[in-house]
Amino acid sequence: MKLKYIGKTKDVYELEDGNYLLKFKDDVTGEDGVFDPGANAVGLSIEGMGQSGLKLTTFFFERFKEMKIPTHYIKSNIKEGTMTVLPATFFGNGVEVICRYKAVGSFIRRYGMYAEEGQELDAYVEVTLKDDDRNDPLITDEGLEMLKIMTKEEYKLLVDLTRKISGIIKEELSKKDLELYDIKLEFGRVGKDSHIALIDEISGGNMRVYKSGKYIEPLQLEKIFLNE
């Protein structure tokens, strides 16, 4: 098992059979000790965070498996805090796909002239480039095609898949009276046919969730959701 990459919230190992092992860490992104799913730096470390994120991720990836939604997921080992996944290639150096149900965060920072904080958005999807140095810039379908990151057809597929996956997560959360405001997904190309698949994780660290109008921290969210 070979360490391939040290990430902000996960380390990645290559297994002998060619698959990958993700080791979930207790670090979360944020600034000055305050959690922010959109931030690019590790802001704080919370004990049990990695395992908690893995539990939620596993719950959803198992669900997507049943529903035949393509992901990189193979299996998880909650005790060890690891998830075994298929190898995936990124779009360019990686893109993030955001689905928004309420106008908060970077949406308001960009479009605050036209939208009010907390305003309803109808599963609004946008794509940003993973680029810490340039603050994860927004990019259009034309831009992605021109820079040879993905075709317009792939963009459409990605948007549809994002709406479908986010809709399932939103519905599952709502069963526990949790409201999804926005979520950030990652996709890659997986398998011999390089089909588009959901990769990375689905945890509290990727989404903003509220309960009765009050923001729920990732760890708390996972506890409520998993009845722990």
Next chain:
Amino acid sequence: MKLKYIGKTKDVYELEDGNYLLKFKDDVTGEDGVFDPGANAVGLSIEGMGQSGLKLTTFFFERFKEMKIPTHYIKSNIKEGTMTVLPATFFGNGVEVICRYKAVGSFIRRYGMYAEEGQELDAYVEVTLKDDDRNDPLITDEGLEMLKIMTKEEYKLLVDLTRKISGIIKEELSKKDLELYDIKLEFGRVGKDSHIALIDEISGGNMRVYKSGKYIEPLQLEKIFLNE
């Protein structure tokens, strides 16, 4: 004649017949005394700048008139530094449409991970919101439609018109061995049928132009172009 608006590089007056008069000023956008067409503040004032910009604008608007490309232009008075135009309504509080032939400026600031400074771009078009406080954020066709700024059909029309207009300007400049790197256009809705028309100005202040690989300042550009 009533002063309606004091702009960064132009003042706008309402005429008695309902048309508008644009008074070109000697101020140009930039930072710390250095011209930057993408900047939001007035960086410096250059004598003769307003009249020079008006001359170039008039040249192109007359050309577009011949070619039946819709603009808000009626006539100019070079000596007075004024242009009479049809009233226009903005898309939202105003959008800017950028057409890029070379990767420079904000394009590189955003997509520098995937593009090299000066790399060729095939008339790449992007739309930003006029919003100084939020640094003129980029927006997608989906975003424009969702925020009720324009429909996707209007977006397509705008992109096509931008490519056509920018292509004409690029060609005219090339006749004087001037190379257009990028240009920023403004559009509005004009007339009883609210058709999309080019508004504002076409001057050195809206574009980046090079000659033999050397950047040409707006005033210099206008002198070369108009053989003065």
